[in-house]
Amino acid sequence: GSAFCRAHSDLVESWLVDLLGDEPDVTVVAVGSLGRKELCPYSDLDLMLLHRGRRDIGAVADRLWYPIWDSGLSLDHSVRTVKQAISVADDDFKAAIGLLDARPVAGDLALGYTLVEQMEHLWQRRARRWLAVLADATEDRHRRAGEVAFLLEPDLKEGRGGLRDAHALGAAALASPVVHDAAGVTGPNEVLLAARVELHRRTGRAAERLLLQEQDAVAAALGYSDADALMRAVSAAARTIAFVGDDAWRRVRSWLVGPRGRRAGGDRPLGPGLALRDGDVVLTAAADPAGDRALVLSATAAAAAGGWSALDQLAAGAAPPGDPWPDEARHALVSLLGAGPTLVPVVEALDQRGLVARVLPEWTAVRSRPQRNAYHRFTVDRHLWEAAVEASALTRRVSRPDLLLVGAWLHDLGKGYPGDHTVAGVALMGRIAARMGFDAADVGVLVTLVRHHLLLADTATRRDLSDESTIEAVAEAVGDVTTLELLAALTEADSKATGSTAWGPWKAELVHELVARTSVFLAGGERPQPTTETVADPVVARARAALADGATVHVEATWPELIVAAPDRAGLFADVAGALSLHGLSVLAADVWTSDDGVAIEWFRTESTFGREPDARTLEADLAAAVEGRLPLDSRLAERVRTYAGRRLATARRAAPRVHVDNAASGRATLVEVRAPDGIAVLYRITRALAGVGLDVRHAKVATLGAEVVDAFYVVDAGGSKVDVSRRQEVQRAVLTALARA
Structure with a gap:
């Protein structure tokens, strides 16, 4: 570098x-x-x-x-x-x-x-004038370029925590006596500079954004074991620069305001050994950092509740909470986790001083750990803090807010350890929750939250909610309504903290429906009617009228949602999906339902490749042609693939497709679950392959998670029965072959 x-x-x-x-x-x-x-x-x-x-x-x-x-x-x-x-x-x-x-x-x-x-x-x-301008310009640049520490493809120069921030700190230090930590970014600056040099070499141009396709080569050139190690080092360096910068600009703004602009008055007591002085939480003469095992968390909770800075004084000799924690430490942790948006900057300050790991040694394994896919926007540790922030807004929905907050904070801790992250996380939570002083029953609930933190989202988006087997399986896993409510809130918090594509109205509705039906099941009451059927009933009536008038297909569009109704037949879902793909519509989610008299209702949530709605008349004409078998889908889609093959979402690596065939998941159909890289007409290829081996899609759940599709199809054979076990490999081969041609 x-x-x-x-x-x-x-x-x-x-x-x-x-x-x-x-x-x-x-x-x-x-x-x-x-x-x-x-x-x-x-x-x-x-x-x-x-x-x-x-x-x-x-x-x-x-x-x-x-x-x-x-x-x-x-x-x-x-x-x-x-x-x-x-x-x-x-x-x-x-x-x-x-x-x-x-x-x-x-x-x-x-x-x-x-x-x-x-x-x-x-x-x-000119310091007072120019420092104010520099501070504002720095904030504007951060908004434009994002955060180097947490973006999948960070801008090493312009992003928050990047090289430009290190330069700005030098300028601030030259002008203001309150900025004295600029030298502390020398090491982190070297990490980013080395990455920038190799990025220039690799690309042959003045590239500043470290794209996924360059990360492996840059990592190898710099001697890292792999791209994950590189990005972890980049993240840690950027976090240090950002933290030093945040602290410096806070000092600068306070210096620019001057004593008259600051809060007047003496110390304001905040608790044993703590006081608020001039906007900072400080230790009083009565504080005992070495002996008070709750002091770190108490001070941090006080800082987060007011949005103030954490203390350098705690870094030197504050005692860890021990084993077991005193009740005061656990209560302070819950208060801290419930602070809302002010939580993140305060715990980042603690993290930079090594205090998070002092409170929870297991945290080191996830610190700055990258998640190199387009679905997650944050490193593992930042995701966990963000999940706690999201959970803090949901505490009134549950009877045990403390369990929700701790569960949200630690649900993905297993990602820092070998093996399946859920299995590792369950073991970790069992030990940590007991150490925190939770009783055996509460430890059991927290372990259940970690074990099943993906259950509701996966089930809601991939399973038939009208199938009694689905509801029974969820009820058996969660055990009681209290745990179900906690898991529902954790699911929402986790999804919102993951990224913009992980939570939306349709997913929220599906999870709500699953929770409602499972709650009634646990209480022994009457099952509510599935949302899909409620929505489908009036559509069926309108579709019957249109079909009776001679229409081939009935289409209702409220973009980005689209409903297509037509007489059910084998391959119908595939043909409709193919026609949508021809019009540049990517299917983000889909559901299928068939009425008793054979009218198929197919619901799609779409996203336009070109950012605009397709022409309604042309789309409806092509849908009709597809339903009637007059549209040459294979040849036209092949041409589209050739034209747009270079356009795909960023992802660290394209995992091999997987196809799972399950006869036990439903009492009335075979479940075919497919995970594969997203691409043009993937849904069409999968469903066309299913039709090609004589299977009819009776129900489908389609979801696009970043650069990967996770699709579930409930299928029956020509006789309306489950697929014979002997044909399982045939079905898998057909789908995998179709995906290999993409």
Whole structure:
């Protein structure tokens, strides 16, 4: 990283010395990456030709700039006297902050250092004005570029916690006496700089976003064991830079406001050993960090409740909670987890000081652990904190908010350990919950929450909720209504904390329906009618009328939702799915229901590839042609695949498709569950393969999770019976063969 950049910078500087030659009263001043000696392989050259009023400076500039342009390098250049440069900087914030990196590299170096000295003095004189601008610009950049630590494909330069933040800290430290941690980002800056150098080398251009397809090669070049190790190091480095930056900008804003703008008055007691002083939680003289095992969590809970900063004082010698925890520590943890959105910045401050691992040693395994797929937006540890934030908004729905909050916080802790993360998480929760001081019954509930944290979402989106076997299986797993309510809230919190595609109105409705039916089952009451059938009944009536008038198909669209009704037949679902794909509609979710008199109702939630609704008349005409068998779906879809094959969601690696055939999941049909990479017409290929082996789809649950589809089909054979066990491999081969052709 820095070694390459220094060597590259030295090489370029030597060239500039040769280009300038022995010119008096002129110096070449490097700005930007060359000024910092951080010149990456494809960084721009940012140069100022500084002179003492020479009349022939234009000719000197031409002799310098033209060879640089001829070499193919990108050049940002200017010609100034010292007075002109300072005048421009005084009027232009961008020019001013750029000149903070100024470094003379050729010619009259003394002239260049005159500019450097005057620029530093100007920056310090204008500190209050420019620091406010820099703070606002930093926040705006963060909003645009996102977070380096948590994005699947981070912007190493512009993102929050990136290289630009480290540079901004240096500028702030030069102007304000309250910023003193800028040197603490040197190591993290080196991690990001090394990744940026290798990214430039790999791509052959000035790339700043570390895309998935480049991560393996960059990791190998830097000596990491794999891309996950690289991204974990990048995440940890960015978190440190972001944390130091957040703390610095908080200090700067307080300094800019001045004493009169801060809260007046003395200390405000917050609890044993704690007080609020000038916006910070501080330890009082009565505090006993080494002996009070609840102090870390008590102080953090107080800080989170008010949105204040955590304390450096706790990092030195605060005692861990021990085994078992005192009741005060457990209560403080629950209070902390229930703080809502203010939780994340406070626990990030604790994490940077090593205090989260002191409270929970098992946390180290998930710290900065990446989840390299398009479905998850956060690292494992950040996801768990975000799940607690989401759960805090749902505590009034459950009778035991404490169990919900702790369950949400720890439900994915097993992802840091070998083997299946749920199995590992169950063992971890059993030990941790007991250590926290929960009684045996509560430990059992928390273990159940971890064991079944995926149950409701998976069942609701992949199983037939009108099938009694589905409800019985869920009821048997959860055991009682109290646990069911907790699991429902955990499911929502987990999904919302996962990413934008993990929770929406349709999934929420399905989970609500599953919970309602299971709750009634556990209470021994009458089962509610499935939502699908409730929705389908009026559609069937309208479809019957349309079909009686001679229509081939009945279509109702309320975008992005679409309902298609037609006389049921083998392969109907496949043909409809194929027609939708032809119109650039990706199926995010789907459901199928067949009336007693043979009218198939097919519901789809779609997303347009082109960001606009298809023409309704053309779509309906193609649907009718598909239902009647007049549409050459195979050839037209093959052409579409060839045209758009390069477009797919980012994912770390494309897992091999899996097909599971299960006769025990339902009392009336065979379940065929398919997991496969998403792509054009995948749903059509799967259902066409099922029709090809003589199977009729009676019910389907289709879901797109990031770059993967997870589809469940309830099928029967031509006689209306379950698929014979002897045909299971035949069905699997047919679907896998169809997917292999994609």
